Amino acid sequence: MPTEILMPALSPTMEEGTLAKWLVKEGDAVSSGDLLAEIETDKATMEFEAVDEGVIGKLLIGEGTEGVKVNTPIAVLLEEGESADDIGSSGGSPRPAEQATGTAPAEAKEPAANGYSGGESAPSSPAPAATQNADGQRIFASPLARRIAADRGLDLASIKGSGPHGRIVKADVEGAQAAPAKAEQSAEASQPQAQASAPAPAPTAGPSADAVAKIYEGRDYEEVKLDGMRKTIAARLTEAKQQVPHFYLRRDIRIDALLKFRGELNKQLEGRGVKLSVNDFIIKACALALQSVPDANAVWAGDRVLRLKPSDVAVAVAIEGGLFTPVLKDAEMKSLSALSAEMKDLAARARDRKLAPHEYQGGSFAISNLGMFGIDNFDAVINPPHGAILAVGAGVKKPIVTGDGDVSVATVMSVTLSVDHRVIDGALGAQLLHAIVENLENPMVMLA
Numbered sequence: 001m002p003t004e005i006l007m008p009a010l011s012p013t014m015e016e017g018t019l020a021k022w023l024v025k026e027g028d029a030v031s032s033g034d035l036l037a038e039i040e041t042d043k044a045t046m047e048f049e050a051v052d053e054g055v056i057g058k059l060l061i062g063e064g065t066e067g068v069k070v071n072t073p074i075a076v077l078l079e080e081g082e083s084a085d086d087i088g089s090s091g092g093s094p095r096p097a098e099q100a101t102g103t104a105p106a107e108a109k110e111p112a113a114n115g116y117s118g119g120e121s122a123p124s125s126p127a128p129a130a131t132q133n134a135d136g137q138r139i140f141a142s143p144l145a146r147r148i149a150a151d152r153g154l155d156l157a158s159i160k161g162s163g164p165h166g167r168i169v170k171a172d173v174e175g176a177q178a179a180p181a182k183a184e185q186s187a188e189a190s191q192p193q194a195q196a197s198a199p200a201p202a203p204t205a206g207p208s209a210d211a212v213a214k215i216y217e218g219r220d221y222e223e224v225k226l227d228g229m230r231k232t233i234a235a236r237l238t239e240a241k242q243q244v245p246h247f248y249l250r251r252d253i254r255i256d257a258l259l260k261f262r263g264e265l266n267k268q269l270e271g272r273g274v275k276l277s278v279n280d281f282i283i284k285a286c287a288l289a290l291q292s293v294p295d296a297n298a299v300w301a302g303d304r305v306l307r308l309k310p311s312d313v314a315v316a317v318a319i320e321g322g323l324f325t326p327v328l329k330d331a332e333m334k335s336l337s338a339l340s341a342e343m344k345d346l347a348a349r350a351r352d353r354k355l356a357p358h359e360y361q362g363g364s365f366a367i368s369n370l371g372m373f374g375i376d377n378f379d380a381v382i383n384p385p386h387g388a389i390l391a392v393g394a395g396v397k398k399p400i401v402t403g404d405g406d407v408s409v410a411t412v413m414s415v416t417l418s419v420d421h422r423v424i425d426g427a428l429g430a431q432l433l434h435a436i437v438e439n440l441e442n443p444m445v446m447l448a
Contacts (some may be wrong), residue, residue, distance in 0.1 A: 002057055002082055004073040005036070008048055011357040014041045018066045018228060019074060023047075028056045036075070042232035044353040054079050066228075069162065071169070141168035148173045229322040237381050244300075244382050245421040249433050253413045253440050255395050261443045269337060279315070279369050280340040282392060284446050285439035287311035287331035289432055290365060296432040298423050299364050299385040305423055314363035314383070315343060317350045324350035325383055327363040336446075367392065377414040387423035390436065391416040413440075 007017065018040040024030060031053040039048050057078040061068055068074065139156050141149070145168045149156055152173070159176045161168035226234075258281055266275055290297040290311040298307045311332040314325040326346035328339060349355050364387055368380040371394035380391035393414040400410045415436070419429040439446050 003052065003054070003077045003079070005050075005075040005077055007061075007068045007070050007072045007074050008039070009070045010039060010041050010046045010048070011361075013232065013361075014070060016067050016069045016228075017041050019061050019063060019068055020045060021063055022059060024056050026056050026059055030054065030056060030077075040228055042228040044355060050077075052077060055082075057082070139168070141173075145170050145173045149176075152176075227321060233322055236384070240381050240384050244384060246379075246382060246418050247421050247426065247429070248379055249417040249419065249426075249429050250377070251415055251417075251433055251437050253415060253437050254400070254410045255413045255440060256411050258440055258443045259395070259411060265336070272337070274337045274340060276336055276340050278371075278395070279367070279392075280336050280343065281440065281443060281446070282367060282369065282390075283313055283315060283328060283331055283339050283343065284334075284336055285436050286365060286367060286390060287313050287328075288439055288446055289435035291332050292435045293428065293432045296387065296424050296428050297364050298387045300387065300420055300423050301385060308364045311365070312363040314360075314366040314386070315346075316366060316368040316380075317347045319351045319353070324355060324360050325363070325366055326350055326355060326360050329362070365389070371395065371413065377416055379416050380418050382418050382420055384420075386420070388417055388419045388429065388432070391418065 007019075010017070019037060020040045021038040023035045023037055030036065030050045032049075032051055034050045035047050036050050037048045038045055040046075054077040057076040059075050061072070061074040141156055141161065146156070148154075148170065149159070149168075154173060154176055156168060159168055159172050160166070162172055255278070258278070262276055262278065262281065269276070288311070290313075294307065294309075297309075297311060298305050310330045312327050312329045313331045314327045317324045317326060326343075328334070328342055328346070331339060334342070346355065346359065350360070366380075366383055366386050366389040368389060369392040370378060371392050373394075375393050376396060377393040378391050380389045382389050395411045395413040397409055398412045399407055400412070402408055415433075417429060417433045417436075419426075424432070
């Protein structure tokens with residue numbers, strides 16, 4: 001029986017992608033591990049490999065097609081003895097997504113809302129017997145979708161599936177509204193349907209694209225099409241600002257001692273081709289501060305807080321059309337020169353969109369440094385599920401009052417710590433920021 005090759009979820013946050021380029025054509029024989037296509041995700045362009053061997057019978061999605069949903073059939077693979085004539089006979093028969101080439105079970109591949117594939121896992125047992133709708137037709141749904149439906153009192157017959165062949169998946173059930181049981185529906189049949197199932201009012205949305213365009217009708221402008229990364233940034237940061245209760249802590253840091261120490265180290269490391277940046281010291285300072293204040297080394301996990309033991313620090317890297325936040329894992333254990341080399345490598349590959357998902361997912365804390373652009377201070381948006389993000393401004397010469405009451409000039413760097421109040425309370429956030437400041441104002445302590 002011909003096998004459908006489904007659009008894979010190449011990262012936990014991927015819900016759709018662009019089929020950028022086919023690397024095979026109809027009639028080509030492929031083996032497990034052969035490259036089939038290049039797919040643009042919300043973050044990068046990645047190569048998609050075959051899982052099974054066979055012959056490409058038909059390409060269902062053309063090159064350059066955007067917005068292809070995960071688990072959508074994109075090609076048909078023929079096994080030995082099969083021909084293109086067999087495709088039509090199998091195309092309309094629903095079958096579990098587990099049998100598809102290049103993808104895991106649909107319920108295991110559905111991206112988590114917070115950007116991680118962790119949390120409650122889908123059951124690995126076989127799917128229960130399918131139920132039937134009022135017309136006697138079989139209802140196909142993933143085991144996870146059935147479990148969520150049962151927990152919420154949803155009738156699967158009333159839900160339209162978006163998975164392969166109309167299969168009901170997790171997203172369909174989560175977007176559905178709980179309906180009363182059939183017995184209750186019969187008893188209340190005389191009541192108006194609108195009264196029984198009136199949806200809650202949706203949050204006020206902004207004006208539509210057409211409405212905005214009409215405002216600027218007659219003006220000269222260029223319409224910029226959104227790519228997958230920009231769509232994801234817009235969705236994730238809107239969600240973060242709406243759902244994460246931010247609060248902000250600000251400090252000025254005197255960095256003259258750090259700049260002097262950095263200059264001395266760079267002279268000694270010149271022979272090794274190592275040049276430390278101020279950002280390298282900031283990464284190290286934050287990693288050590290998370291160890292000093294372990295309760296703040298935490299992330300929000302929906303119905304609980306996860307406290308991490310290592311300091312996995314993410315750093316925002318600007319690229320054309322968006323940004324990445326590669327993660328330096330176990331940063332507290334690494335030397336300044338090791339952190340510097342790793343950060344340079346991650347930043348270079350981020351700009352080329354060559355990072356693997358595991359290199360930009362995770363971490364409990366992030367750093368966003370706009371000091372090199374001359375920004376004195378700003379407030380950064382938390383990247384869920386992180387507990388906090390440090391916004392770093394430029395080092396600027398300012399007059400200060402010393403402990404003796406004298407006025408002198410110092411290089412001052414302003415920082416703002418954006419904190420998720422669900423994870424970190426005010427006093428705890430203040431302790432974390434104080435530890436970061438202490439490390440940066442006394443840089444030699446970080447080598448102890």
